[in-house]
Amino acid sequence: MAFLDNSGDIILDAVLTDTGRMRLARGDGSFRIAKFALGDDEIDYSQYQNTNYVDGAHASGSAYYDLEIVQTPVLEAFTNNTSNLKSKLISISRTNIQYLPELVLNTIHPDGKINTSSPNQNTFLVAVNNDTEVALLGADGELKNARIQSAMAGSSVSTESSFRIILDQGINSNEAGSNSTPIPGDLIETQYIIEIDDRFGSVVDTSGQISAAASFIDDDNIASYFLTLNTDKKFIERIPPVPAERTGMYPAISGPLGTRLQFSIRASLDLSSNNYLFTRLGGTITIGSTSFNNIDATVRVTGGKTGYRLDIPVRFLKKA
Amino acid sequence: MATVYKTLTNNDVTSTRTLLHEAIPITGTIVSGTYGDFGSEGNVKDFSHEMFQSVYDYPYLSSSANHIFDIAVGYATSALGNNMSDTYHNKKVNVYNQMAQVLMGYDHTGSIREFDQDGDLTGGSKITGSVFLNFSRLLVKDEIKKGSFSITFGTGTYADAFNGVGYKVGDTNAATAYKVNSPAGEYGILYEQSPSTNTVPIGLIFYQAGIAVLNYTDRLTGSADAAGTDTPFDVDSETAMGLLTGSYSPKASANAWRNRIQNISFNNTVELNSAVYFCRANHNEFNYSANPTYISGSKIRVKENPDDAPTSYITTVGLYSSDNELLAVAKLSEPLKKDPTNEVTLRVRLDY
Numbered sequence: 154m155a156f157l158d159n160s161g162d163i164i165l166d167a168v169l170t171d172t173g174r175m176r177l178a179r180g181d182g183s184f185r186i187a188k189f190a191l192g193d194d195e196i197d198y199s200q201y202q203n204t205n206y207v208d209g210a211h212a213s214g215s216a217y218y219d220l221e222i223v224q225t226p227v228l229e230a231f232t233n234n235t236s237n238l239k240s241k242l243i244s245i246s247r248t249n250i251q252y253l254p255e256l257v258l259n260t261i262h263p264d265g266k267i268n269t270s271s272p273n274q275n276t277f278l279v280a281v282n283n284d285t286e287v288a289l290l291g292a293d294g295e296l297k298n299a300r301i302q303s304a305m306a307g308s309s310v311s312t313e314s315s316f317r318i319i320l321d322q323g324i325n326s327n328e329a330g331s332n333s334t335p336i337p338g339d340l341i342e343t344q345y346i347i348e349i350d351d352r353f354g355s356v357v358d359t360s361g362q363i364s365a366a367a368s369f370i371d372d373d374n375i376a377s378y379f380l381t382l383n384t385d386k387k388f389i390e391r392i393p394p395v396p397a398e399r400t401g402m403y404p405a406i407s408g409p410l411g412t413r414l415q416f417s418i419r420a421s422l423d424l425s426s427n428n429y430l431f432t433r434l435g436g437t438i439t440i441g442s443t444s445f446n447n448i449d450a451t452v453r454v455t456g457g458k459t460g461y462r463l464d465i466p467v468r469f470l471k472k473a
Numbered sequence: 474m475a476t477v478y479k480t481l482t483n484n485d486v487t488s489t490r491t492l493l494h495e496a497i498p499i500t501g502t503i504v505s506g507t508y509g510d511f512g513s514e515g516n517v518k519d520f521s522h523e524m525f526q527s528v529y530d531y532p533y534l535s536s537s538a539n540h541i542f543d544i545a546v547g548y549a550t551s552a553l554g555n556n557m558s559d560t561y562h563n564k565k566v567n568v569y570n571q572m573a574q575v576l577m578g579y580d581h582t583g584s585i586r587e588f589d590q591d592g593d594l595t596g597g598s599k600i601t602g603s604v605f606l607n608f609s610r611l612l613v614k615d616e617i618k619k620g621s622f623s624i625t626f627g628t629g630t631y632a633d634a635f636n637g638v639g640y641k642v643g644d645t646n647a648a649t650a651y652k653v654n655s656p657a658g659e660y661g662i663l664y665e666q667s668p669s670t671n672t673v674p675i676g677l678i679f680y681q682a683g684i685a686v687l688n689y690t691d692r693l694t695g696s697a698d699a700a701g702t703d704t705p706f707d708v709d710s711e712t713a714m715g716l717l718t719g720s721y722s723p724k725a726s727a728n729a730w731r732n733r734i735q736n737i738s739f740n741n742t743v744e745l746n747s748a749v750y751f752c753r754a755n756h757n758e759f760n761y762s763a764n765p766t767y768i769s770g771s772k773i774r775v776k777e778n779p780d781d782a783p784t785s786y787i788t789t790v791g792l793y794s795s796d797n798e799l800l801a802v803a804k805l806s807e808p809l810k811k812d813p814t815n816e817v818t819l820r821v822r823l824d825y
Binding site: 169170173176191192195198199219228234237238240242248249328338404435456462 | 478748787
């Protein structure tokens with residue numbers, strides 16, 4: 154008789170993240186583990202050698218499809234809380250799903266365009282004070298086509314010419330249907346988490362009048378904003394499948410549509426009132442003939458239900 | 474409904490307590506003679522107050538040096554033959570009383586209780602003159618393992634201390650027979666272990682405090698029953714008992730003792746309190762991934778048609794607060810396949 158396989162239980166040693174240590178040190182009861190998630194940061198699923206593989210299915214059959222993946226070496230844990238579990242595993246009880254929704258940065262919408270020209274290629278711009286707003290967006294009331302692409306008014310209530318960040322969620326494949334095909338209810342994202350360095354800015358709605366409330370700010374000054382479909386209607390809306398109802402929405406998803414998250418960024422007082430952070434963390438660039446101090450940062454958006462995550466490059470600018 | 478977090482219930486969390494032991498051998502060559510001429514070694518630190526002497530494992534001016542233990546000597550005011558006018562009388566009484574206060578506490582009258590030879594505080598002989606070995610927290614950790622402590626002294630002449638059979642004392646049978654009537658935790662009785670086995674108490678070892686109290690007035694110096702009264706103990710041929718008096722500095726006594734320490738050995742103990750989280754992935758959970766490479770044009774790569782089973786590979790477990798802040802992380806040694814045909818329970822241990 155052979156021994157039974159007793160490897161069903163696996164014991165792992167966990168390390169506290171920097172935020173975990175901070176909460177433990179705080180001693181106010183905020184260190185309480187309530188839930189878990191599983192991640193697969195190291196896995197490259199494009200190495201799965203079935204018929205979808207670039208060189209076709211593995212010749213030895215389906216038992217060998219994941220040969221490369223299971224040999225992937227796994228890194229030790231990072232203690233920086235934002236460096237772990239960048240991609241999480243998802244629980245969906247149905248097993249017959251062929252297409253999963255994703256988050257797509259909408260650069261089709263006239264007010265959602267990302268900058269395409271040097272020196273600000275592939276980034277959103279945030280003007281941190283009024284002088285910079287005038288330099289990037291023109292004085293209030295000027296024509297929209299005079300503005301610099303992707304620039305947001307980060308100091309005042311948004312001018313009409315201010316750009317915004319727009320993210321569309323849905324199944325980005327017309328093989329799964331068209332924009333008019335209803336998306337399955339369990340694949341609609343209803344909660345988004347926006348993470349931004351709190352020293353630089355905060356999240357506001359596209360009018361610039363409503364500030365989102367940060368749920369917490371971690372030890373690295375990263376503020377997390379939790380926005381929900383039904384309670385944060387200024388930020389999240391359904392993209393209707395009926396064509397007449399989505400006129401002017403310019404969805405960036407080619408298949409069934411889920412929700413849209415759109416927001417703008419309000420620059421912090423630290424950036425608008427002095428140059429300390431620009432000197433310490435940033436540099437200087439010239440746009441046209443005007444010099445600006447700049448800081449490059451990332452705004453991270455994660456779907457609360459589906460876990461899909463997108464990093465959006467943002468450049469904070471201050472006229473020198 | 475899609476979700477990425479799973480709530481841990483009370484049935485998914487338990488706590489455990491584990492004791493870890495390390496063997497700590499301290500050889501006499503580190504204690505004396507390795508880092509310079511005896512009496513002026515770079516790893517031995519003397520202080521201007523002369524209350525004690527510190528021994529390091531490397532010259533103490535180096536940042537690589539670790540503190541090993543301190544040596545101090547003292548006697549009780551009740552010890553016979555002490556002369557209050559001696560230079561070091563007050564310092565030695567002070568050291569003894571300090572240690573007695575902390576380790577033995579006070580009697581019913583509020584007086585400092587002297588160290589007792591056999592731990593029976595109702596009577597019997599007291600230890601009125603002692604050499605104290607205070608081991609560093611770095612070595613002791615949470616406590617010394619009971620029954621593991623031993624110290625060996627050389628019994629030869631001062632110049633050739635390790636010639637002949639060493640005199641070894643230890644906490645014989647202390648694993649099952651130790652005392653709990655100290656305010657500083659548990660302690661055991663030290664007995665001679667070689668060259669002969671003797672049941673006469675030689676000293677005390679306080680396990681949690683990490684302090685050995687050696688009785689100056691007994692057989693400790695290895696010269697039979699009249700210990701310390703006739704064996705030349707230091708460079709001036711002074712006896713151990715002679716060095717105990719207030720006429721000699723604590724440094725002189727400490728040097729003399731260091732010269733005779735052949736070996737110290739004990740096991741330390743670390744008490745690990747762990748929380749174990751049972752992260753259970755049921756057959757219909759965590760089979761999909763939000764990894765950007767999981768899809769190509771929204772189509773799942775690992776599925777050729779909708780009826781294929783979804784598959785994912787676990788490499789990381791994250792423990793979160795209720796507001797989704799990542800508090801702890803555990804990694805698997807290799808990717809673990811998860812699909813609807815299997816269930817996985819990952820036991821994640823967090824040590825405190």
